[in-house]
Amino acid sequence: MSMIAAFYSNKSILITGATGFLGKVLMEKLFRTSPHLKVIYILVRPKSGQTLQERVFQILNSKLFEKVKEVCPNVHEKIRPISADLNQRDFAISKEDVQELLSCTNIIFHCAATVRFDAHLREAVQLNVTATQQLLLMASQMPKLEAFIHISTAFSNCNLSHIDEVIYPCPVEPRKIIDSMEWLDDSIIEEITPKLIGDRPNTYTYTKALGEIVVQQESGNLNVAIVRPSIVGATWQEPFPGWVDNLNGPSGLIIATGKGFLRSIKATPTAVADVIPVDTVVNLTIAVGWYTAVHRPKSTLIYHSTSGNLNPCNWYKMGLQVLATIEKIPFESAFRRPNADFTTNNFTTHYWNTVSHRVPAIIYDFYLRLTGRKPRMLKLMNRLLKTISMLEYFINHSWEWSTNNTEMLLSELSPEDQRVFNFDVRQLNWLEYIENYVLGVKKYLLKEDLAGIPKAKQHLRRLRNIHYLFNTALFLIIWRLLIARSQMARNVWFFICPLFKL
Numbered sequence: 001m002s003m004i005a006a007f008y009s010n011k012s013i014l015i016t017g018a019t020g021f022l023g024k025v026l027m028e029k030l031f032r033t034s035p036h037l038k039v040i041y042i043l044v045r046p047k048s049g050q051t052l053q054e055r056v057f058q059i060l061n062s063k064l065f066e067k068v069k070e071v072c073p074n075v076h077e078k079i080r081p082i083s084a085d086l087n088q089r090d091f092a093i094s095k096e097d098v099q100e101l102l103s104c105t106n107i108i109f110h111c112a113a114t115v116r117f118d119a120h121l122r123e124a125v126q127l128n129v130t131a132t133q134q135l136l137l138m139a140s141q142m143p144k145l146e147a148f149i150h151i152s153t154a155f156s157n158c159n160l161s162h163i164d165e166v167i168y169p170c171p172v173e174p175r176k177i178i179d180s181m182e183w184l185d186d187s188i189i190e191e192i193t194p195k196l197i198g199d200r201p202n203t204y205t206y207t208k209a210l211g212e213i214v215v216q217q218e219s220g221n222l223n224v225a226i227v228r229p230s231i232v233g234a235t236w237q238e239p240f241p242g243w244v245d246n247l248n249g250p251s252g253l254i255i256a257t258g259k260g261f262l263r264s265i266k267a268t269p270t271a272v273a274d275v276i277p278v279d280t281v282v283n284l285t286i287a288v289g290w291y292t293a294v295h296r297p298k299s300t301l302i303y304h305s306t307s308g309n310l311n312p313c314n315w316y317k318m319g320l321q322v323l324a325t326i327e328k329i330p331f332e333s334a335f336r337r338p339n340a341d342f343t344t345n346n347f348t349t350h351y352w353n354t355v356s357h358r359v360p361a362i363i364y365d366f367y368l369r370l371t372g373r374k375p376r377m378l379k380l381m382n383r384l385l386k387t388i389s390m391l392e393y394f395i396n397h398s399w400e401w402s403t404n405n406t407e408m409l410l411s412e413l414s415p416e417d418q419r420v421f422n423f424d425v426r427q428l429n430w431l432e433y434i435e436n437y438v439l440g441v442k443k444y445l446l447k448e449d450l451a452g453i454p455k456a457k458q459h460l461r462r463l464r465n466i467h468y469l470f471n472t473a474l475f476l477i478i479w480r481l482l483i484a485r486s487q488m489a490r491n492v493w494f495f496i497c498p499l500f501k502l
């Protein structure tokens, strides 16, 4: 029997961000391995016109939760959605719900955050700093609380090349930043944001770093730990390989590549592609909750959930495997034949963005106009290029994260717990993982049936023929224009014509 699974039996657990990518997998794993847990409280806000109940129903009836329903048939009775908005003071939670949370909660997993790189600093501070401070205040009023696990990011200190499992100071105290958000107007905040974030690339990484300092400063006597995942990718093994449900990180770019939109991306091919499967992060997080509650470390421990120093893969290998898998398992209705390459300097990046991205989009929009349809390709391409410009920082730098605490924790686990809550990335086979990732993007993000592969391949053959025809026509048009203007070209033309019987 797993000691960790037994630990969570009869526990009341609070998860923030349970409707997100990481949160869903965390909830699924807890229910599947500890079906006798008492309750999981999840803070949920109404979204996209869905009520709390509709959102929970959608999650419990999703593919991800298929196995849970076998081992925990009454899962819908054990999940307790609580209406909350982290943007609001006190999260806009009702007094009754607050009372229940304060009196019953044993473990908190704080996953909620804004992960947008271009979030306005006010929004990012509210969600990634102030909300963390408020949750810690709530936690300090929970008599039964055994552990508070905060999910940060391995990139919170991405301005450093070597990052240890420690909390680094920020130039400005979080409390001062929180207070200034109360009275500064948006335009002033926008003006000072570059100075505040300094050599960090965006407000996301900056406010995640501030959130860690808030945890350190405001945890009081709480039993707290911090988990720092790197680039969270699709599931490696459980509940099944390849599951992913959003476009963040590599997923969106894999779609853009597979659909033939993305033809080049500025990257350092030899840079470490520090991707970590979401189920690996979740297994570590659950083990951290157990270890923090049972062993009660004297200080706040930081755990890096990264792959680069234990089982490194680089962007070249990842890109090649993405392309090879797409070749075998193409996506449907591609805009162009998938084919992509890395650029390594700004000039070639701008050149290929014009030649391979914007010009084809303009030509396609011209075709849409000719056929009476609304042009949309250039707008889509520009949005994709903006997204890529924000992700490029992370694929043109390499970092080294120490994982002493994570390796210590692994050694503390029994063999059974190491099996059930496996976070040993050394066992990860990258080629197999990336292939399952691309397959998962096709099945779970694009909702494409594998039965459609022959048709998708036929579509790609058609695109290839159109591509050849277009290039041949372009060559002939240019050549004819040359001939009309150049004696040399005419001589060459008349010399080769008989050779090829043109």
Ligand SMILES: CCCCCCCCCCCCCCCCCCCCCCCCCCCC(=O)SCCNC(=O)CCNC(=O)[C@H](O)C(C)(C)COP(=O)(O)OP(=O)(O)OC[C@H]1O[C@@H](n2cnc3c(N)ncnc32)[C@H](O)[C@@H]1OP(=O)(O)O
Pocket: 115, 116, 117, 118, 153, 154, 155, 229, 230, 231, 232, 247, 248, 249, 250, 251, 252, 253, 254, 256, 257, 265, 315, 316, 318, 319, 320, 322, 323, 340, 341, 342, 380, 383, 384, 386, 387, 388, 390, 391, 394, 395
């Ligand atoms: C022989 C030579 C061979 C050479 C080798 C082969 C070369 C192959 C090259 C091709 C390889 C293929 C790809 C391989 C993998 C590359 C992986 C790159 C990984 C990127 C690293 C991620 C870094 C994450 C680090 C930090 C991790 C965290 O801690 S936080 C969680 C992650 N957060 C994010 O990922 C960012 C979240 N997103 C945003 O902040 C916003 O989306 C944005 C600011 C980026 C854009 O916002 P905006 O409002 O403009 O648009 P939005 O509505 O959000 O989206 C616009 C459209 O773009 C789509 N979209 C969204 N995200 C992505 C994405 N990640 N990739 C692509 N597309 C994305 C979105 O759906 C929108 O589309 P429409 O809805 O159709 O308009």
Ligand SMILES: NC(=O)C1=CN([C@@H]2O[C@H](COP(=O)(O)OP(=O)(O)OC[C@H]3O[C@@H](n4cnc5c(N)ncnc54)[C@H](OP(=O)(O)O)[C@@H]3O)[C@@H](O)[C@H]2O)C=CC1
Pocket: 016, 017, 018, 019, 020, 021, 022, 023, 043, 044, 045, 047, 084, 085, 086, 087, 110, 111, 112, 113, 114, 115, 127, 151, 152, 153, 154, 208, 228, 229, 230, 231, 232, 233, 246, 248, 249
């Ligand atoms: N994905 C990644 O690559 C990485 C993620 N992380 C960290 O992991 C954690 C989870 O990330 P991930 O699952 O990818 O992110 P998602 O964007 O998928 O999920 C974010 C969660 O936070 C919730 N949330 C956001 N704003 C509010 C709000 N105002 N009120 C209530 N809930 C809110 C969302 O709820 P809703 O569904 O209603 O929007 C969602 O449940 C974050 O802390 C992130 O920093 C760290 C490293 C890498």
